[in-house]
Amino acid sequence: MTAFAQWIDSDYTPGDPDKVRNAPDKVDWMRCIPFIILHAGCFGVLWVGFSPVAAWTAVALYVVRMFAVTGIYHRYFSHKTYSTSRLGQFLLALWGATAVQRGALWWAYHHRHHHQHSDEPEDAHSPHVHGFWWSHIGWITSRRNFPTDYSKIKDLSKYPELVWLNRFDTAVPLVFAIALWVLGALLEKYAPGLGTNGWQMLVWGFFVSTTALFHGTSCINSMAHLMGKRRFKTNDDSRNSFILAIICLGEGWHNNHHRYQSSTRNGFYWWEIDLTYYGLKFLSWTGLIWGLKPVPQSVLEEAEREEHLASIAAAQRAVHAHPEFSSLKKVVPAAAAIAVATATAAQTTLPKRTERPPLHKNVPQQAGQTDTTSPRVM
Numbered sequence: 001m002t003a004f005a006q007w008i009d010s011d012y013t014p015g016d017p018d019k020v021r022n023a024p025d026k027v028d029w030m031r032c033i034p035f036i037i038l039h040a041g042c043f044g045v046l047w048v049g050f051s052p053v054a055a056w057t058a059v060a061l062y063v064v065r066m067f068a069v070t071g072i073y074h075r076y077f078s079h080k081t082y083s084t085s086r087l088g089q090f091l092l093a094l095w096g097a098t099a100v101q102r103g104a105l106w107w108a109y110h111h112r113h114h115h116q117h118s119d120e121p122e123d124a125h126s127p128h129v130h131g132f133w134w135s136h137i138g139w140i141t142s143r144r145n146f147p148t149d150y151s152k153i154k155d156l157s158k159y160p161e162l163v164w165l166n167r168f169d170t171a172v173p174l175v176f177a178i179a180l181w182v183l184g185a186l187l188e189k190y191a192p193g194l195g196t197n198g199w200q201m202l203v204w205g206f207f208v209s210t211t212a213l214f215h216g217t218s219c220i221n222s223m224a225h226l227m228g229k230r231r232f233k234t235n236d237d238s239r240n241s242f243i244l245a246i247i248c249l250g251e252g253w254h255n256n257h258h259r260y261q262s263s264t265r266n267g268f269y270w271w272e273i274d275l276t277y278y279g280l281k282f283l284s285w286t287g288l289i290w291g292l293k294p295v296p297q298s299v300l301e302e303a304e305r306e307e308h309l310a311s312i313a314a315a316q317r318a319v320h321a322h323p324e325f326s327s328l329k330k331v332v333p334a335a336a337a338i339a340v341a342t343a344t345a346a347q348t349t350l351p352k353r354t355e356r357p358p359l360h361k362n363v364p365q366q367a368g369q370t371d372t373t374s375p376r377v378m
């Protein structure tokens with residue numbers, strides 16, 4: 001009964017929410033039934049079949065809603081890296097809710113907590129503390145992670161419209177799923193050549209796309225602290241990964257982000273592809289958002305310093321790993337010194353042809369200059 005109430009009203013927590021939050025991790029299977037249905041729904045492709053329009057809808061909705069997670073839930077609600085109006089904020093929250101990753105406030109609360117306790121025991125989804133699978137999927141099934149602590153996100157919880165969307169976080173996904181079914185049914189009627197229908201659109205556009213979106217996003221929790229390179233010496237094990245940056249539209253530059261969270265861009269350089277930032281830049285031209293925050297010069301200088309130190313360390317490691325480099329380093333200058341010394345010595349000991357004594361000169365006379373004891377040769 002409690003689980004059923006929570007499917008509809010996610011703020012319904014019997015007892016003290018603080019107690020629930022501080023209890024040890026425990027999977028709440030009943031509470032997770034909608035999440036299990038989301039995954040099971042993907043098998044619907046066996047019944048509804050395939051059509052290019054349904055598959056492309058799934059791909060497009062993955063991209064559009066990944067942007068909602070990264071550009072809205074993460075870079076706006078969690079970090080406020082740009083500004084918008086109150087209406088703009090509500091529209092963004094609606095867009096974000098179509099990603100089916102609960103309300104913006106729940107998401108932001110957990111994400112800010114992650115930054116405060118990254119890779120420490122308190123971190124709900126650190127792969128270093130809890131292991132890969134728990135950080136990827138397990139943590140959201142745990143009873144203690146369901147409630148939103150509104151007292152920790154007062155800048156957001158002061159807006160009742162946002163609290164409502166957070167509390168009834170199944171409302172938008174439900175409308176979204178029904179809209180996809182209706183779209184499919186309309187296409188079946190008015191564009192039968194496309195070969196789709198309501199159920200097919202629902203399975204591909206909602207179940208398949210949303211499940212892929214969930215696992216794509218979760219890769220940041222599980223993989224972005226394991227895979228890739230570290231540019232900055234942050235107090236966690238966050239990393240920069242090109243592959244994750246493609247899957248998650250720029251969020252793969254996670255070590256950059258852990259170093260400086262207030263910047264709108266996570267890719268600090270032009271070659272660090274950050275599709276979310278490009279999308280936000282585009283949105284800023286429409287007037288919906290403004291005040292995108294740049295990466296400070298001091299952080300970029302720190303990046304250059306770190307790259308420089310890293311290249312020195314890498315060279316030292318290479319010498320250590322390949323002693324022949326070390327011997328070469330000694331042999332080459334020594335060989336050069338010997339070559340120079342030999343050439344110089346040759347110059348001094350071998351007189352130039354013009355300085356040679358004339359052939360007719362008295363040889364003993366010459367010899368006598370150096371060795372008076374030598375027998376004279378007539």
Ligand SMILES: [Zn+2]
Binds near residue numbers: 225254
């Ligand atoms: Zn992180």
Ligand SMILES: [Zn+2]
Binds near residue numbers: 074079115261
């Ligand atoms: Zn963040």
